[in-house]
Amino acid sequence: MKGLKTVYICSECEYLSPKWLGKCPKCNSWNTFVEDVEQVSPPPTAKARTSTIFSGDSRAQSFDELTTSDYIRSETGLSELDRVLGGGLVLGSAVLISGEPGIGKSTLLLQICDTLGAQKKVLYVSGEESSGQIKLRAQRLCVTGKNLYILTETNIEKILSEAKKVSPDVIIVDSVQTMYSDAISSSPGSVSNVKEVALSFISKAKSEGVSVILVGHVNKEGGIAGPKVLEHMVDAVLNFEGDKRQSYRIIRAQKNRFGSTNEIGVFEMTDKGLRQVPNPSEMLLSDRPTDISGNCAVCTIEGTRPIVAEIQALVTQSAFPAPRRTSNGIDYNRTCLILAVLEKRLGLKFSSSDVYLNVIGGLEIDEPASDLGIAMALISSLTDKKIPDDLIAIGEIGLAGECRGISSIEQRVKEAARLGFTTALIPASNASGCPTINGIKIYPVKTIYDVIKFLKNENNK
Ligand SMILES: Nc1ncnc2c1ncn2[C@@H]1O[C@H](COP(=O)(O)OP(=O)(O)OP(=O)(O)O)[C@@H](O)[C@H]1O
Ligand SMILES: [Mg+2]
Ligand SMILES: [Zn+2]
CATH class of the missing domain: 3.30.230.10 (Ribosomal Protein S5; domain 2)
Structure with a gap:
């Protein structure tokens, strides 16, 4: 395409290079360069450059002035997941759930829509499956779908405008690698797109008090695909693990701003979805x-x-x-x-x-x-x-x-x-x-x- 240039970007520190490098000269990581495209002219729009998590107060406040607010948590209906979250999903938080393909990320998130949907409005955005597929799965999992809205869309601007109309309390994004922004010219899943998409949702979470759950793919090495800053940007990173040949799955927090990272949640995959295992030893x-x-x-x-x-x-x-x-x-x-x-x-x-x-x-x-x-x-x-x-x-x-x-x-x-x-x-x-x-x-x-x-x-x- 005209005006576009292929560049290579370090997924750890976002160092740009015109050619692929094995070792990053800035952060010294190996094999972190991925292909991306850069817009030569016109330069990236102001919006893409300036979007930040907080649009807030640029005046420094004295410590005494600050007000505190307790975390408001909602139960997800799966106490094993609540435990890992630190006692439930925090209002206005951004959570990233990652895991291997087919491990059960979409299953887990659709299941929690049932309980969350009983008290709150949930918007489930999927860029991976058709609405028919999602409905079929929801029926298999016995998710009744009260207050549940499904949107199959990958353009973030359209998603956000739809979200304005629905005004949900919880947004589930499955997955952050399939979404793209008009402001970014590279393909979905590229470092700059993943970052922009995540930023847009996180700033929505912080400014409007919406809870956002992002699904993240993992790369060949088992890390979360995309820029390393993704993990810094969100409040909690949960890894969904397990041996796919066996039925149990373990969810553990890699980072959590609202709770301990020691807790694990244990599930078993069945045809009715994920079943909780309160006694893992057995x-x-x-x-x-x-x-x-x-x-x-x-x-x-x-x-x-x-x-x-x-x-x-x-x-x-x-x-x-x-x-x-x-x-x-x-x-x-x-x-x-x-x-x-x-x-x-x-x-x-x-x-x-x-x-x-x-x-x-x-x-x-x-x-x-x-x-x-x-x-x-x-x-x-x-x-x-x-x-x-x-x-x-x-x-x-x-x-x-x-x-x-x-x-x-x-x-x-x-x-x-x-x-x-x-x-x-x-x-x-x-x-x-x-x-x-x-x-x-x-x-x-x-x-x-x-x-x-x-x-x-x-x-x-
Ligand atoms: N009818 C079924 N009966 C039992 N288990 C099923 C059935 N359908 C799917 N599964 C299980 O669900 C898993 C897929 O779950 P899910 O689609 O939630 O994974 P995912 O992590 O979202 O995958 P992806 O990364 O591909 O989106 C399958 O690997 C399988 O173990
Ligand atoms: Mg999925
Ligand atoms: Zn680097």
Whole structure:
């Protein structure tokens, strides 16, 4: 097209370059350049350049002058989602929900229209599906659609003028990558378009008190497609994750200005849509293998909830000079650290073995309290000694091989007891001499030597 020039733009810092670059000279990121077009003449319209989130007061106010307002929250009808949002959808907030294709983003958002629509006006804008398709899905999900307005449109100016007429309390935009603005000449999904579209909706949220939920696609690397500033602009970023071959889905906050980012929401995908899973431990343990070496149950705290999960380790003789180490759901560096401690302190030889670690059920564990369970699963697989199925291991491991005390021990042991576990290995400092907690037999662990002793006794029984 005349007047348009192809440029390459860094999606991290928006550095412009006339040719593609592998490394950004400004922010030093690799592989962040994407194609975009730039208008040569006339220059971008004033509106595109000056649109900002706040149009507000440019006078500085003294701190005493400021008024506060409590967040007004609406329940979405899915308490698992409310929990991640920090207690419901905040009025006038902008939330970005991202996830792999087909994970269930549209399903989730259409489902919440049912409850939200009971008290509020909801405008669902889709640039991905026809209104017929949406209606069919709504019927499958039993969404009645009171106060629900559907708009299939991708031009942001038209959407905003339609939104003026409907004047909704909640706007859902599915997805921000399919929308475009007349003010931007590049194609939908380009860095400048995504930014402009997001800005327009966010400024609507901030100036009119409308809650805006944006759906975001993810790129090949799993990050949110488009400019990095998108994540800075919104109030909350929620990631919808899960293994598509399995039915459970986990939603977690990557950022939240109105609540903690520790909470997770757990769902199961069914033909009636997403079903909430209030007891994730039961689901995670439902198909655990029994009576086999290399498995150990752990308990991690996600936000306010204890969740019991199963760690699975496989240690095999390596055929390579540099043995393989893969870990799924457990931080790779944490895995290496635990392996190093076991090598150094217990003299166990992992250096010539391939090590595979996995958390059953696709949960991601980043709490050090699962160290002890990871170590036990590794030792169990290496030595081929079984760990009893009704045993749970809770504790952090230090570099000297010591087992460190952890928080919320009562809460964890209680959850384990509820699920039928009968023995718990816990840090000696947490045990404080009690033989049982909540009916569970306690085996105090001072250092990882105690684990070896315990496993020897167990397997000689
Ligand atoms: N009839 C059905 N019965 C059961 N599950 C279904 C049915 N139809 C769709 N699904 C589930 O819903 C998923 C698609 O959900 P949805 O369209 O909400 O995903 P999405 O994240 O919006 O995807 P996209 O990024 O492509 O828009 C499918 O992968 C499938 O698991
Ligand atoms: Mg969708
Ligand atoms: Zn850059």
